[in-house]
Amino acid sequence: MVMKTITRVLLVAGLAFGTTGIANAKDAPKTLMGASGQALADTCAGCHGTDGSSGGPGTPSIGGLSKAYIVDLMKGFKSGDIPSTIMGRIAKGYNADEIGKLAVFFSGQKFAAAKQKFDATKVAAGKKSHEKYCEKCHADGGVNIEDDTGRLAGQWSPYVKESIAAFMSGARPMTRKMKKRMKKLHAKGGDAAFEELMAYYASQQ
Amino acid sequence: MSKKIDRRSFIRSAGAATAAAGVIGMPSLALGAGKKVVVVGGGTGGATAAKYLKRADPSIEVTLIEPNKTYYTCYLSNVYVIGGGKGIDSIGHGYDGLKKHGVKVVHDYVTGIDAKTKKITTKGGATIDYDRCIVSPGIDFKWESTPGYDEAASGTIAHAWKAGAQTAMLRKQLEEMKDGGTFLMAPPPNPFRCPPGPYERAAQVAGYFKKHKPKSKVLILDPKGKFSKFGLFKQAWSKLYGFKEGSDDGMIVWRGTPKGSDDNKIVKVDVAGKSIETGFGSEKGDVLNIIPAQKAGKIAFAAGLTKGDWCPVNLRTFESTIHKDIYVIGDAAAAKGLPKSGYAANSEAKVAAAAVAASLAGKDAPVPAYVNTCYSIAGPGYGFSVAAVYRLKEDGSKVQKVSGGLTPSNASKGVLASEETYAHSWYKNITNDIFG
Missing domain, CATH: 1.10.760.10 (Cytochrome c-like domain)
Known part of the structure; x- marks a missing residue:
């Protein structure tokens, strides 16, 4: 009963909010869509x-x-x-x-694929980490996007680095599975493991 | 089975029909079926328009007329050349990329556009017909706004607001300046090309001083009371160069002009004495940089495309509201709502190219989309931006901002550093989008 009421309250509130939104949209200048x-x-x-x-x-x-x-x-x-x-x-x-x-x-x-510099000495270790922790979803070495994942192989390293930082800080949400694997990899290899991963992805040109 | 045969025979006869039409169509095409577009000016707007016309319809005959063989971008000239000392080639772009897209590039100077006969005349003596003309002339200076400083004087005192030799000269003068000297800058009144540009320049010069001539000063005599990215620049200046608003302490000193006053408007420039007299007093500098008030480029006036200082246009197509079949884009256009920035010129060029291609195909102009993104770099690891997404107001009266804004004033060091990286990416990608 209580649940129902709360739901109803939320629904009404949502509706009210929705109406306000529409009212604001009406006030906004009409633009060519x-x-x-x-x-x-x-x-x-x-x-x-x-x-x-x-x-x-x-x-x-x-x-x-x-x-x-x-x-x-x-x-x-x-x-x-x-x-x-x-x-x-x-x-x-x-x-x-x-x-x-x-x-x-x-x-x-x-x-x-980005034409960029990378540390060739880190590629092999990065490949190994990728295969163990990432390949299941980011298949074919990070090329495959069939699972609607982001493209890793050949993406620009500074962007990949920034994305990893955002994931690890918790600022960018990730799936439970990814979170588990990212944490595991970091626990094992630290930031160096991420650097190796990035070298591997950057090496695929 | 019968269906298959039907389809096959249909295709065969359709093919024959096309071939026949091709033969019949040939002579009219050879005579010019109305698909000649001439683009006047090979800067950001013009070069983008030429490339995107070819992308929209390769059968359009596109000719770009531009006097210079290399275009030097105004954007990033502060960072790469004036502050960074990387040399003028770091901001230079040629026209080979456009040629590869099938654009005919003519290095000549357009002296006239006759909207009635649809003919363009050049300094080199050529007369060129067009069906549609896109004019992207950039800016010209209102020398009357800087008494004592004119085109001849710009041989020794740089405006550096059209990049190239001017930019290189300013950098050279800064290099030759003694430590303890003053860089004296007079930004223009609104509206002008690249609104945050003078203030990024101040930061870049201060950055160079900090490293090589730490006793030197940057003094700005501004005819305005505020400027683009006002808060972000003041914050960056104070963090990096000890700026204190209303004070002469610190490496950068900015003297603005409150509304209704004419304190720091230029009264007279003494070129030989290297001083600027304003309503407030006289200031001497060791290296001067005077950026006069601006108006549309010369050809816009010669072709009768202006109303006041700029060119009125239909904002859906960028077709001139004065002359049919002539389109004006970039800084010269009165693109109500859009800033006079490189990104806006690039965006306007794409809208105009799509509109011209549609018009040549006898179709209505498509619904336009516009974006502006503008980065400034105040020092190493310190970038910030303003961005906006726009749509055309339904009544066509304005390009309406629907989202966007500035880098937040509480942005972290990491964000400012990322924005600097993105600023360099911006340059690489936009110049490749224009000239590549």
Whole structure:
């Protein structure tokens, strides 16, 4: 009974909130909607490269990522659940339909592996760690994105490094399975293990 | 089975029809079926437009007319050249990339655009026909805003607001300056190209001084009371260079002009004496940098595309509201709501290219999308940004910001360092998007 009441209260509150949201939207200036995926995606090129192929050194390539992954990321940036320097400010400008269009566009592009420097002496150890801790979801050495995971092989190292830091600090949420494995790897090899992983991913060009 | 045959025979006859149409279509194409676009100006806006026209429709004949063989970007010129001493090649870009996309690049200077006859005339004596013309002339200076400082004087005192030789000269003068000297800068009044630029420059010069000439000063005489990324710059200046607002202590001193006053507006420049007289008094410097007030580039005036200082445009297409079939993009356009930034010029160029391609195909202009992202680097490991996503207001009156904002003032060291890395990525990716 109590449960029911609480649910009802939440529902009503949610509804009220929803209505306020609509009222605000009405006050906002009406803008022309319906830009194509291409038109929307072309505005991303200045930072992420033409068709999402980044020349680095920091901004990740987004062309050729999984559609669901892009949607999740954009939603996370928008809500603030995924930390970012700038993407949170930008993602708020897109509604679900537009995020969907962007995801369709970029997932349809070819992923361009980064041409970057890496510590060749760390690659073998990184490969070993990857196979033990990461390969199950980030298959084929971090190339495969069929499980709607992020692309690791060939992604820009500074970005991978920043993402690992965000995961490890708890600022960026991860699945229980990933959390367990990341912690295990860190407990065993420390930050050096992550450096080795990054060298392995960067070596795949 | 019968279906299969039907389809196959349909394809065969359709193929024959296409071939026939091709033969018949040929002569009209050879005579010019109305797909000639001439882009005037090979800077950020023009080069982007040329490339994206070819991307939109490779059958469009795109000619880009630009006098210089190398374009030097204004953005990152403070960081790479003036502060960083990496040399002018670090911000130079050629046109081979555009040629690979099928753009015909002509190195000449456009002297006239006749909207009635749709003909362009050049200094080199050429006359070029167009069906659509995209004009991206950048800025010109209002020399009358800086009495005593004119184009001839810019041979010894840099504005360095059109990158290239000017940028290199400013760096050389800073290198030659004795320790304990003053870098005296006069930023322009609004509106002007790259609103955070003068303040990033101040930080970059201070960064160079801190390392090589620690007794030197940066003195800014500003005709404005505030500026782009105001809080973030003041914070960075004080953290890195001992800036104290309203005080002459610290390496950077900024003297603003409150609204309604004309304290630090330039009254007179003494080029030989290296001093600037303002409504407040006279200041002497060892290296001067004067950035005059701005207006649209020369050709915009010559072609009758201006109203006041800038070019009014339809914000959905960037077609001039004065002359049909001529589009104006970049700093010269009155792109209500968008800043005069490199990223905005790149974004406007894509909107214009899509609109021109649609218009040549007899279609309506597509719904536009615009973004601006602008990074500033105040010192090593210290970057910050402003970003915005825009849409066109339904009544077409304005490019409306729908999200965005500044790096938060409480951003951690890690965030500021990441933003610096992203600033370098921004440069690599946007210049490749434009010229690559």
